[in-house]
Amino acid sequence: MSIPPPLPPLPRKASSRLALPSWKPVARAALLGAVGSYTGTVLTARAWSDCPLGNDSGENFALTGLMVEMCFLMTACLLVVELSWWALSLPLPVLRWGQWLVPVAVAVGLTALYRIGMQSPVVHPDGSCWEGYPAFPFEPKPGPH
Numbered sequence: 449m450s451i452p453p454p455l456p457p458l459p460r461k462a463s464s465r466l467a468l469p470s471w472k473p474v475a476r477a478a479l480l481g482a483v484g485s486y487t488g489t490v491l492t493a494r495a496w497s498d499c500p501l502g503n504d505s506g507e508n509f510a511l512t513g514l515m516v517e518m519c520f521l522m523t524a525c526l527l528v529v530e531l532s533w534w535a536l537s538l539p540l541p542v543l544r545w546g547q548w549l550v551p552v553a554v555a556v557g558l559t560a561l562y563r564i565g566m567q568s569p570v571v572h573p574d575g576s577c578w579e580g581y582p583a584f585p586f587e588p589k590p591g592p593h
Contacts, residue, residue, distance in 0.1 A: 473530035476548075480555040481523030488562035489515040492581070499569035499577035511581050518585075522558050529554045561585065 489511060533550050537543040565585025571577045580590040 469531065469534045473534055473547075474527065476551055477526035477530050478523050480551055481519050481521075481526050484522050484555045484559040485515050485519035485562070488518065488559045488566070491563045492566040495563075495566075495568045496581065498571055498575075499579060510583065514581075514584065518562055522555065522562075525558060526551055526555060 493511065530551055533543070533546060537547070562585055566582060567589060569577045569579045569589070582589050
């Protein structure tokens with residue numbers, strides 16, 4: 449009497465569960481949002497350094513408070529981009545090359561929009577400048593022009 453050969457293993461079913469992304473997209477979005485908002489704020493402060501109502505005014509808290517708002521806003525936008533790119537790369541693994549490139553490009557674009565939206569002061573030939581920071585990017589500047 450011979451021993452029958454072992455049965456082959458049963459084929460595994462494909463899992464119907466969708467794997468969630470790791471913590472890396474969230475961390476990358478937070479890091480790029482913080483760096484972008486800080487860079488935009490530094491560039492804005494440099495552009496307004498010659499204006500009395502810019503960096504030298506006693507009411508400079510608005511720019512620091514805006515940096516926190518912009519950090520949250522940029523992080524939220526970058527998180528949407530990160531998760532969208534992750535969802536696109538599930539069926540198309542060839543898109544995984546953009547896991548760093550696309551969020552960095554979006555962060556640079558958001559930083560440029562932030563800096564452009566904060567405008568620059570109009571310094572008159574005699575050196576006077578009586579404008580203040582906009583309350584939010586792309587809003588009018590307070591003070592006489």
